[in-house]
Amino acid sequence: MALAVTSSSSTAISGSSFSRSGASSESKALQICSIRLSDRTHLSQRRYSLKPLSVESHSRNESWVSRASTLIAHEVEEKEGEVEDFEQLAKKLEDASPLEIMDKALERFGDEIAIAFSGAEDVALIEYARLTGKPFRVFSLDTGRLNPETYRLFDAVEKQYGIRIEYMFPDAVEVQALVRNKGLFSFYEDGHQECCRVRKVRPLRRALKGLKAWITGQRKDQSPGTRSEIPIVQVDPVFEGLDGGVGSLVKWNPLANVEGSDVWNFLRTMDVPVNALHAQGYVSIGCEPCTRPVLPGQHEREGRWWWEDAKAKECGLHKGNIKEEDGAADSKPAAVQEIFESNNVVALSRGGVENLMKLENRKEAWLVVLYAPWCPFCQAMEASYIELAEKLAGKGVKVAKFRADGEQKEFAKQELQLGSFPTILLFPKSAPRAIKYPSEHRDVDSLMTFVNLLR
Numbered sequence: 507m508a509l510a511v512t513s514s515s516s517t518a519i520s521g522s523s524f525s526r527s528g529a530s531s532e533s534k535a536l537q538i539c540s541i542r543l544s545d546r547t548h549l550s551q552r553r554y555s556l557k558p559l560s561v562e563s564h565s566r567n568e569s570w571v572s573r574a575s576t577l578i579a580h581e582v583e584e585k586e587g588e589v590e591d592f593e594q595l596a597k598k599l600e601d602a603s604p605l606e607i608m609d610k611a612l613e614r615f616g617d618e619i620a621i622a623f624s625g626a627e628d629v630a631l632i633e634y635a636r637l638t639g640k641p642f643r644v645f646s647l648d649t650g651r652l653n654p655e656t657y658r659l660f661d662a663v664e665k666q667y668g669i670r671i672e673y674m675f676p677d678a679v680e681v682q683a684l685v686r687n688k689g690l691f692s693f694y695e696d697g698h699q700e701c702c703r704v705r706k707v708r709p710l711r712r713a714l715k716g717l718k719a720w721i722t723g724q725r726k727d728q729s730p731g732t733r734s735e736i737p738i739v740q741v742d743p744v745f746e747g748l749d750g751g752v753g754s755l756v757k758w759n760p761l762a763n764v765e766g767s768d769v770w771n772f773l774r775t776m777d778v779p780v781n782a783l784h785a786q787g788y789v790s791i792g793c794e795p796c797t798r799p800v801l802p803g804q805h806e807r808e809g810r811w812w813w814e815d816a817k818a819k820e821c822g823l824h825k826g827n828i829k830e831e832d833g834a835a836d837s838k839p840a841a842v843q844e845i846f847e848s849n850n851v852v853a854l855s856r857g858g859v860e861n862l863m864k865l866e867n868r869k870e871a872w873l874v875v876l877y878a879p880w881c882p883f884c885q886a887m888e889a890s891y892i893e894l895a896e897k898l899a900g901k902g903v904k905v906a907k908f909r910a911d912g913e914q915k916e917f918a919k920q921e922l923q924l925g926s927f928p929t930i931l932l933f934p935k936s937a938p939r940a941i942k943y944p945s946e947h948r949d950v951d952s953l954m955t956f957v958n959l960l961r
Contacts, residue, residue, distance in 0.1 A: 607760040619719040645672040649705040719756040751946035850895035871961035878911035
């Protein structure tokens with residue numbers, strides 16, 4: 507199955523072939539990895555299937571205007587129920603080996619799951635997949651700025667396992683605009699997030715839209731300050747999968763509980779290809795301008811974006827697994843970091859929203875998200891909403907946010923059609939009444955279609 511990419515990018519993957527593992531002896535794998543699957547608790551074969559959260563039950567010829575005025579009928583409890591199923595599965599697999607976890611992941615999702623391969627220790631994931639004896643797929647993000655050694659590793663891995671890695675590339679127009687406007691190395695001055703968003707996060711989003719699940723090499727010990735709560739399996743809190751909407755993608759982290767030293771023991775034992783940069787002191791390897799070797803005693807992430815504060819050493823691919831350094835995230839709104847922070851997103855007060863509601867002939871249309879910063883569904887759409895705001899900048903549509911929890915919640919329910927977080931409203935230029943976005947598909951393309959047809 508090819509990655510179904512909903513993008514006009516000429517670099518979209520198509521016609522990708524499946525990666526199949528070579529023949530291997532199960533007994534040998536179990537002996538080498540000291541794994542006794544028979545000792546593990548037998549897991550139920552019942553699939554923890556995801557129910558579609560989309561509310562698009564209307565016929566295709568029905569107008570967007572009538573759909574936009576329809577209230578979303580889904581309850582928050584239903585969404586939470588899906589999360590609880592995978593939380594329970596994660597608990598059951600907490601003591602399972604990476605091989606057993608990989609086997610379960612491939613068994614459940616078949617050709618609708620793929621391994622995210624970054625060219626460093628993630629080769630361990632490919633080796634575990636081979637040992638299961640099941641077919642598997644591998645994809646990788648080529649940012650255009652990787653080390654030569656990383657590209658040579660890609661080639662070695664393809665030859666070792668007889669596979670074709672499914673590469674995703676950044677949009678050429680976006681890269682061109684970034685470099686022309688800010689130069690080749692702007693990230694040294696204003697932070698790496700913008701460059702990573704263009705070269706990594708957006709290509710990843712396109713890749714994942716063609717899958718129902720993905721497998722990553724995240725480990726808790728990679729960054730104790732931000733990744734210490736990574737689960738074995740979870741409903742992806744940030745990205746959307748093939749079916750679209752919140753809860754449409756499952757994320758597997760087979761190495762979550764494995765220490766880096768044990769991963770390297772496994773790689774040496776299995777005699778698999780590794781990045782030549784590791785022998786030069788590189789541990790965590792990313793793009794060439796943003797990675798350097800670490801000194802003895804330094805943590806592996808200190809070689810990434812070394813010019814920035816330690817709290818910023820994430821690129822955005824695993825944003826949903828990041829927590830604050832001072833401990834577990836507090837569910838109270840006052841203790842949660844603000845979201846939708848962008849120069850292109852206007853923060854509205856209650857007075858601002860009330861004034862917007864009174865205007866009958868607006869100079870510009872307004873798109874407003876009613877949100878709560880602690881809400882995982884709001885956090886999941888943050889990247890899409892900010893990207894949408896960038897695309898709409900200067901095009902006659904203001905993009906805004908209104909924090910509608912706490913003391914503003916009752917007002918939002920009565921006056922702004924708030925049903926659950928997030929709720930998205932469009933205030934057209936000529937219509938006095940706000941139109942509520944009716945779908946759970948919160949990707950950029952879906953939101954842009956909604957705005958363009960109704961503004």
